[in-house]
Structures are given as C-alpha cells and as structure tokens.
Amino acid sequence: MVSDVLRARVGDLAARVKGEVEESLGVLELTVNYPEAIETLIGARNFADVPCDFLHDLCGMDLEDHFEVVYQLSSLRGPQRLRIIARVERDNPVIDSATRIWKGADFLEREAFDMFGIQFRGHPNLKRIYLWDDFEGYPMRKDYVVESHEQRAIMRVRKEGE
Amino acid sequence: MDVKKEKELRDAEVDAEKNILRTSIEKFLNWGRVHSFWPNSFGLACCAIEMASTGGARYDLSRFGYEVFQASPRQADLMIVAGTLTRKMAPVARRIYDQMPEPKWAIAMGNCACSGGPFADSYAVVPGADSIIPIDVYIPGCPPRPEALIYGMLQLKQKIQNPSKVRLIKHGK
Amino acid sequence: MTIEGTQEYSINMGPQHPSTHGVFRMVVHLDGEVVTGVEPKIGYLHRGLEKMAESRTYTQFIPYTDRLDYLAGPHNSLGYVQAVEKMMGIELPERAEYLRVIFAELGRIASHLVMIASGSLDICGWTPWSYCFRDRERILDLFEMTAGNRMTPNYFRIGGVSHDVPDEFMPALKSFLDDMPEMLEEYQGIFFGNEIVQSRMKSVGILPKELAENLLITGANLRASGVQYDVRKAEPYSIYDRFDFNVPVLYGCDTYDRHFIRLLEIQESSKILRQALKDIPDGPVMAKVPKVIKPPAGKVYHRVENPKGEMGWYIVSNGTTKPARVRIRTGAFVNVQMLSAIIAGWKIQDLVTIFASMDLVLGEVDK
Numbered sequence A: 001m002v003s004d005v006l007r008a009r010v011g012d013l014a015a016r017v018k019g020e021v022e023e024s025l026g027v028l029e030l031t032v033n034y035p036e037a038i039e040t041l042i043g044a045r046n047f048a049d050v051p052c053d054f055l056h057d058l059c060g061m062d063l064e065d066h067f068e069v070v071y072q073l074s075s076l077r078g079p080q081r082l083r084i085i086a087r088v089e090r091d092n093p094v095i096d097s098a099t100r101i102w103k104g105a106d107f108l109e110r111e112a113f114d115m116f117g118i119q120f121r122g123h124p125n126l127k128r129i130y131l132w133d134d135f136e137g138y139p140m141r142k143d144y145v146v147e148s149h150e151q152r153a154i155m156r157v158r159k160e161g162e
Numbered sequence B: 001m002d003v004k005k006e007k008e009l010r011d012a013e014v015d016a017e018k019n020i021l022r023t024s025i026e027k028f029l030n031w032g033r034v035h036s037f038w039p040n041s042f043g044l045a046c047c048a049i050e051m052a053s054t055g056g057a058r059y060d061l062s063r064f065g066y067e068v069f070q071a072s073p074r075q076a077d078l079m080i081v082a083g084t085l086t087r088k089m090a091p092v093a094r095r096i097y098d099q100m101p102e103p104k105w106a107i108a109m110g111n112c113a114c115s116g117g118p119f120a121d122s123y124a125v126v127p128g129a130d131s132i133i134p135i136d137v138y139i140p141g142c143p144p145r146p147e148a149l150i151y152g153m154l155q156l157k158q159k160i161q162n163p164s165k166v167r168l169i170k171h172g173k
Numbered sequence C: 001m002t003i004e005g006t007q008e009y010s011i012n013m014g015p016q017h018p019s020t021h022g023v024f025r026m027v028v029h030l031d032g033e034v035v036t037g038v039e040p041k042i043g044y045l046h047r048g049l050e051k052m053a054e055s056r057t058y059t060q061f062i063p064y065t066d067r068l069d070y071l072a073g074p075h076n077s078l079g080y081v082q083a084v085e086k087m088m089g090i091e092l093p094e095r096a097e098y099l100r101v102i103f104a105e106l107g108r109i110a111s112h113l114v115m116i117a118s119g120s121l122d123i124c125g126w127t128p129w130s131y132c133f134r135d136r137e138r139i140l141d142l143f144e145m146t147a148g149n150r151m152t153p154n155y156f157r158i159g160g161v162s163h164d165v166p167d168e169f170m171p172a173l174k175s176f177l178d179d180m181p182e183m184l185e186e187y188q189g190i191f192f193g194n195e196i197v198q199s200r201m202k203s204v205g206i207l208p209k210e211l212a213e214n215l216l217i218t219g220a221n222l223r224a225s226g227v228q229y230d231v232r233k234a235e236p237y238s239i240y241d242r243f244d245f246n247v248p249v250l251y252g253c254d255t256y257d258r259h260f261i262r263l264l265e266i267q268e269s270s271k272i273l274r275q276a277l278k279d280i281p282d283g284p285v286m287a288k289v290p291k292v293i294k295p296p297a298g299k300v301y302h303r304v305e306n307p308k309g310e311m312g313w314y315i316v317s318n319g320t321t322k323p324a325r326v327r328i329r330t331g332a333f334v335n336v337q338m339l340s341a342i343i344a345g346w347k348i349q350d351l352v353t354i355f356a357s358m359d360l361v362l363g364e365v366d367k
Helices: A004-017 A034-045 A105-116 A149-153 B003-017 B025-034 B046-054 B090-099 B111-115 B146-161 B163-168 C049-053 C062-066 C075-088 C094-121 C126-147 C169-192 C195-201 C209-214 C255-279 C331-335 C337-342 C348-357 C362-366
Strands: A020-024 A027-033 A054-062 A066-074 A082-089 A094-096 A119-121 B078-082 B105-109 B137-139 C009-013 C025-031 C034-041 C298-306 C309-317 C325-329
Touching: A004 A020, A004 A027, A004 A034, A020 C298, A027 A034, A034 A066, A034 A082, A034 A094, A054 A105, A054 C309, A054 C325, A066 C309, A082 A094, A105 A119, A105 C331, B025 B146, B046 B078, B046 B105, B046 B146, B046 C126, B078 B090, B105 B111, B105 B146, B137 B146, B146 B163, C025 C348, C034 C337, C034 C348, C049 C062, C049 C325, C062 C075, C075 C094, C075 C298, C075 C309, C094 C126, C094 C169, C094 C255, C094 C348, C126 C169, C169 C195, C169 C255, C195 C255, C195 C348, C209 C337, C255 C348, C309 C331, C331 C337, C331 C362, C337 C348
Parallel strands: A027 A082, A094 A119, B078 B105, B105 B137
Antiparallel strands: A020 A027, A054 A066, A066 A082, C009 C025, C025 C034, C298 C309, C309 C325
16 A cells, blocks of 8 residues: 555665665565665655655664664654664664654664664763663673573662762 | 450450550550551552552542551651562662651562562563562552452551461461 | 852652652752753663563463553553554454454543543642542443453453453443543533643643654644644554544643643543444454464554554564564653653743643553
8 A cells, every 4th residue: 555656755765875675564664774874764754745754663673693773754744654674783783863853763762772782873862761870781682681580689789870 | 265365355344434444555556556557659550550549439548547648758657569660660669668667567569569470580670579678468469459459458457466476477487 | 040149959859759650750950949951760660571572472462561551451452463463464353343442442531531630639639530530440340340350451362352241341331421421521620620720731831843743742742732643543443444533633732731632532532432332243252363373474563542642563573473573662652752852941840740741651651
C-alpha cells in the first residue's frame, strides 16, 4: 500500500545517499551507512508532497558484526511512513545526533547510548538515562552477561551528586 | 480454658465494674500501636495503585485506623514496599527506612518485593526487598487484591501483639 | 534574572514524593519561588523488559506487557499481539475483535479516571479522587469477572482472546454505560467547574503547537494543543474504522485543557463501547493458530493509540520461537521532555499541576 509518489521520492533519495531500498509488510526501508544518516533524515523530512516529518521512534539494534540505528518516520499530515536503518560499526559506534532536527530525539538517543553504547555526536547531554552512572557494560548487547542473584542483592553505594 | 486464665478473666471482669484495668505497659503500648499504623507511602509500581484502591471507598482502610498515608518517613511507622525494587532505587529505599523512627515495621507487598517476581532474572532488579530492608510480613500476589493487603496488615497486628509466639517460630535455624 | 541579594539554588523532588506519581526524580532550579529549570532523572523503575523479551517466547511475553502502563491494563497487549499477528498474517474472528476493542476502551476509561483523580489529588482535592476510584472499581469488576485479575488481566492472546466472557459481563457493562452520563456530570460539577481548579489551571503551562511537534509529543497532550491526530482515525487498526466517534481537539494548550480533553475522551470511548455492545456477534474467540508461535523472519512496526500517547512496537524476528528484538516506544517516555521545555518562569505550585497534566505513569517511562 505504498503510494507511487513516496516510492519515487525514496528511490531518488536512495540514489543520492547510496542506500538500498526494500519493502517489508507494506513499509519501505532505506538502509544507509552512518555518515549519510542525517542527510537522509533531512531529505526525508523535505520530500515534496509526502514529507515524513515526524520521527516516531529511534532505537538501536545489535546484529552480530555491527550495530544499527533504526529511525521510524511518519507524518502528522498524511499516511506516509518510512523506516531508515543506519549501519554503525561495532568497534567504535559513532553517529551524528538527530537532535538538531527534532528536539524530542534527546531522550531516545540517550536511551540508545545507555543500552548499546552508541555515541551520538552533537548531543547536548549524552549521559546514562535508565541505569546509574557507575553501571558497567551495555545491557542490550548480545554479549552482555547478567550478574548472578547474589551480586544483584547487594545494595550499591550512591555517589554524591548523582 | 485452663484454671489460671479463667481466674484472670473473672478478676478482670470484677475490676472493670469499678473502672480499673490491669495490664502491662508493653501490652498497652502495643494496643495503641497496632490500632493505628501510619503507613509511609512508598508505592513504586502497579501494587501502589492497589494500595491506593485499598484506601478508597470500597475496601476502606480507615475502618482499621490505617488511612493516614504519611508522605514523610519521619512521621510514619510502617513502610509498605509496593512494587519492584530496582537496583537504582535500593539505596533510596534503605535511606527512607533508616529515617523512620523506632518502632517501625515493613511489609513487602506483591511478588516483586517478595522475591523479584516476574523480573527476578533481569539485570536491573533486586531479587527481593528483604536483602535491603528487614521485612516483617510478605504478601504475595501480582498485584495482591486489596483484601490481601488488609489481611497482611492484620497479620502484622497479630505479630506485634504476640511477640513471644513470633520469637518461637524463627525461620532459618 | 536575579535581583540583588538573592541566589539561585536547586532542590531535589525525590523519587519518593506524594505528588510525583511514582518514582520520578527531578532537580528543580529555583530563583525564589520561580522555577528556572528542571532536570528530570528517571530510571528508578527500569526493569529491563526489552532484554527479558529476548529470553521469552512470544506468548510468554504477553503478561509483561500489561505491566507497562499498569493503569490501563489490557490496552498495552493490544499493540503487541497485533504486531505479531501482522507478521504471521493471522485473521481474527469477528467476536474476538469486538471483545478486544471493548477491553481496550475500558482500559482507556480506567486510565483517564486515574489521571483526573490524581490531578485533583495534587491540589488537595480529595473528593474527586474518591469518586473516580469508586467508578474505577466497576471497571475492575468487569476485568475480574472475565480474567480473574483486577488490574493486569493478561487476557489477549496471539490469534484472539483467551476465553469467552461470562454471561454476567454484558448486563454489567450495559449498566455501567447507563450510569456514565451521570458520572461525567458529577465530575464536571465537582472538578472542572470548580473555581479553585479553574484559577489554578487555566492559562498555566502553555505548550505551543510547533514546539509540541518538534518535541515529538503524541496523544492527548498533542490534541490539547490543537493538532487533530489520532492513530485510530489516521491509520485504523483492528476494527476501529467501523465505529462512529469524534476525536476531541482543544486549542487552549494549557493545563486545564489537557485535563478536560481526557473527560471528552471518556465520553467518546463510551460511544464506542455502546456501539460495540450493540453489534457484537457470536462465534469463536480464537483463530486457528499453530501451537508453537514461530513468525517468519522479518520486521514489523505497529502503532496504537495508548491512553498516555502513542505506543510503537518494533519486533524483529529471526524465525525462531523467541524474538530477536522487541522495541517498545512508549508515549510517556517521550512526553517527559515536555516538562523541561515549558517550565521556565512558572512557580513551584504550577510545576505540580503541569506535571500532573502530562499524565505520566512510570511503568511506561522506565519500561
């Protein structure tokens, strides 16, 4: 149920940013590498006739050899939807922050940093949001090992100024 | 009923006609304490809403005298840990328990406070509030019904009024 | 701006507080009594649901979804089971769809009742609180009659609902709906028409429309700022396109409007319930689903209109019985950013009412 106008626009954008287009269950997916992520988002926001100007979700994903940052775009003024997947390296996960486009991406990026360790360049306040500051490791990575029952029952010591 | 107890009751009846009550200070103070717990509102998650419903109009907690939910721990004597205790929250819970004046008691309400509940193998959850705070009564359920909470508080009342019985039934060794 | 001789200071509205609606902590920067900034610090109820989903099967995860927005019990599982059904391509029988809509809308009414109750409790109005909770008990009775548990019924399954409702359900629902107009009039008189409430909430905490869209606010907060958008009308899921209901929109952008729009939404939900009650057919309540749920490898993103905002479910399957990734985008988490954006210049007492109007529930914020 993807409209032809949207398909055409996404095709043009993919040619510009060297990305691949797929379709899954009625939603177009555009996969790019991390340096072109912000350009893709701005391009999608400025589509003529079918602007995808509402970032619905931003999340990280851990595939075995690389991370992915998945952006779900939609619009308040039309039925268009788009999914943009940005591939990020595993050893040094860095990507540009989307907060200069949407201020509301602030907390979403902090959560992705907290859970996966992906650094967002240009974020105003990149600190852990769900876990405490001294927590070691990034829980949502596939190679994270949960601590044992006894270790979790010990009360942690609060840092001053937390 | 044995002979000693019958004699006690007869004497008490005679005294009551003359408006005299013989008791020990411990029993008298305990009577006052158990009939008006002042719970500290430490609701964390879903069980907190059931705690609020217990104070509502249908399951009325006021008929027992327990409706004063104090926000400040310095004026409360019962801490109801209602909900999942996470590792980030654990030092805060301990600090609030330490701020309460003696005599104080604690109730673990819900599966998450008793033993971690459905989240026992999560990386961020303390498996059971009793490794942080000494708990007197455990109320299982997810969430426990308001009647279960009332039953738990009445069990705590029995426990306080009969300290010798509780000392006999020591768990563990 | 500081006047000569005063000093700015920060205090902590801690995780344990009577009016923070749960374990929410914020560091409030003050200049006298005027708030200059707020830093929310969340995560005191983070239970790691997304990680646990990777070690549970698809059906085993359904009880965990109820604990997200624990005020609207069954509504959270609606998004999850619909996303999995989209991936597997399952069609539901008619009766199951109607029952799901009935339970979802009852959850929405229950959640909005608690929002009005706690909004009034924060300004020390005890009576609306006890009235709302008394009416909420009737909804919880309906849940208990069907599924056994009051708040988190765990009733939906992949492919339908778990079992049919008992015979007393429909008459009890009908009597609840018949008493509803009187209830709403009571709230109108005692809370919304109250002079104290109006003077404390009108023109307080303005959230302009462009700022709301840039902050990615969704749900009733967005509709109280003048944007007509509801997922049930824009991209209808389940059978919402068969019902005739309006989407209330208010243009005041202030705290009073954010409370009042929830009362209007309760009215619209009761319209949906009446229509569902009239049209519900008989039949089976569960589709033919394989015993072991193994969706084909793929990705799906499904959105529903939760009472607190929009909930998005991004499920990635790798062909086994356990999901590779379940991502829950909750409305309340993104809506928290509204607080620090609009709070500058208001006083502490307005901070409490603005916070109550955002309608957060920490289970959704912290997952």
